[in-house]
Amino acid sequence: xxxxxxxxxxxxxxxxxxxxxxxxFLNHQIxxxxxxxxGEEFHKLFQNEKITKVLTIETSxxxxxxxxxxxxxxxxxxxxxxxxKNLSDDCYxxxxxxxxxxxxxxxxxxxxxxxxxxxVLVIDDFLANxxxxxxxxDLIQQAGATCVGCGIAIEKAFQDGGKKLRDSxxxxxSLARIASMDPExxxxxxxx
Amino acid sequence: xxxxxxxxxxxxxxxxxxxxxxxxFLNHQIxxxxxxxxGEEFHKLFQNEKITKVLTIETSxxxxxxxxxxxxxxxxxxxxxxxxKNLSDDCYxxxxxxxxxxxxxxxxxxxxxxxxxxxVLVIDDFLANxxxxxxxxDLIQQAGATCVGCGIAIEKAFQDGGKKLRDSxxxxxSLARIASMDPExxxxxxxx
Numbered sequence: 128x129x130x131x132x133x134x135x136x137x138x139x140x141x142x143x144x145x146x147x148x149x150x151x152f153l154n155h156q157i158x159x160x161x162x163x164x165x166g167e168e169f170h171k172l173f174q175n176e177k178i179t180k181v182l183t184i185e186t187s188x189x190x191x192x193x194x195x196x197x198x199x200x201x202x203x204x205x206x207x208x209x210x211x212k213n214l215s216d217d218c219y220x221x222x223x224x225x226x227x228x229x230x231x232x233x234x235x236x237x238x239x240x241x242x243x244x245x246x247v248l249v250i251d252d253f254l255a256n257x258x259x260x261x262x263x264x265d266l267i268q269q270a271g272a273t274c275v276g277c278g279i280a281i282e283k284a285f286q287d288g289g290k291k292l293r294d295s296x297x298x299x300x301s302l303a304r305i306a307s308m309d310p311e312x313x314x315x316x317x318x319x
Numbered sequence: 320x321x322x323x324x325x326x327x328x329x330x331x332x333x334x335x336x337x338x339x340x341x342x343x344f345l346n347h348q349i350x351x352x353x354x355x356x357x358g359e360e361f362h363k364l365f366q367n368e369k370i371t372k373v374l375t376i377e378t379s380x381x382x383x384x385x386x387x388x389x390x391x392x393x394x395x396x397x398x399x400x401x402x403x404k405n406l407s408d409d410c411y412x413x414x415x416x417x418x419x420x421x422x423x424x425x426x427x428x429x430x431x432x433x434x435x436x437x438x439v440l441v442i443d444d445f446l447a448n449x450x451x452x453x454x455x456x457d458l459i460q461q462a463g464a465t466c467v468g469c470g471i472a473i474e475k476a477f478q479d480g481g482k483k484l485r486d487s488x489x490x491x492x493s494l495a496r497i498a499s500m501d502p503e504x505x506x507x508x509x510x511x
Contacts, residue, residue, distance in 0.1 A: 148407075150429060150432070151432070152394075155396065155397065155399065155428070155429060155432065156394050156395065156396045156432045157381075157385060157388070157394055157395040157396070157397070158394055159385055159388040159389050159393075159394060159395060160389075160392070162385070163389070185377065185378040186377040186378050186381065186397070186399075189349075189378065189381045189382060189385075190381060190382075190385050190395070193349060193351055193354070193381075193382050193385050193386075194385075196349070196351040197351050197352075197355070200352070201351075202344075202348050202349055202350055202351060203348070203349040203351060203382070204347065204348045204349070205347065205349070205378070207347065207378075209420075215340075228401075236347070237342060237347060240342070240343070240347065240348045
């Protein structure tokens with residue numbers, strides 16, 4: 128998605144340690160009309176699939192997931208990272224390693240909201256090591272639901288999450304795929 | 320908003336300790352078309368205000384905030400509860416007590432995304448003790464921005480957050496105001 132690549136180049140900031148900050152539009156401040164364009168792009172990509180639910184994980188995937196769900200006319204379900212009073216004990220649960228925060232956490236969804244009848248599109252803002260997506264697909268599998276694929280805003284294609292998931296047969300559609308990035312030389316995208 | 324009261328009665332579940340679960344549409348699974356209706360309702364309520372930004376706090380306020388922002392054509396900014404690599408040090412920061420989780424946490428926004436020129440509508444899913452709203456308004460004040468008011472999906476009007484904030488001169492618009500709730504006798508709304 129050319130508009131996303133341009134926005135990343137214009138507004139994104141690269142820091143040492145492969146950190147890309149896109150807080151101006153994607154994961155702190157949210158450019159809602161732009162999220163809507165991304166939602167429509169994912170709708171085009173997956174329009175031939177039967178989708179009953181959009182699954183994401185808190186927090187930054189939620190705005191995009193809402194726009195995708197709006198385009199498909201289906202609900203969003205987001206996995207929660209913390210056990211709270213508002214979440215029942217009757218959950219599917221998976222453990223995910225966060226490379227960003229350097230810890231492991233539990234991601235949970237209540238069983239009643241994901242069933243064997245569901246055909247699920249997974250949405251997230253970033254794909255790097257793929258740990259979050261693997262966790263979300265584990266939750267889908269526990270529910271006996273079907274995963275039709277994953278829609279990602281920004282894939283760090285120089286990390287191996289996307290390759291491993293595609294090799295295992297998962298359909299991954301990333302709107303921008305970064306081949307390399309560096310605070311000095313900037314961002315290069317994968318030429319497709 | 321009658322449709323919200325009906326939805327709460329139909330889908331909400333009351334548990335001891337004043338816990339209301341609305342995970343079927345508001346804060347776990349998200350009924351996106353219904354969030355859009357709520358967004359349009361807030362737009363009606365605040366349409367005479369000049370609004371440049373919608374402010375919320377992760378996580379459950381984000382879907383509603385996105386729909387409100389869509390109606391106004393402005394960005395969302397959400398305060399973050401954790402210090403992450405993706406957040407700069409140049410933040411406004413406030414401490415908030417969570418009655419739900421029984422702890423204190425820091426809420427942060429990057430200074431560059433909120434300025435003295437901003438006229439801010441605060442959006443959140445619940446208002447009970449008002450701690451989150453007070454924290455968000457502290458962040459707005461630190462930035463020298465203006466708060467035009469707060470839009471809340473569900474106010475627990477039997478707790479004192481709404482009264483205290485209104486008494487202090489803040490405009491609070493809640494789409495559903497619960498007068499009392501009980502696992503046995505159900506939910507009663509404030510008659511306005």
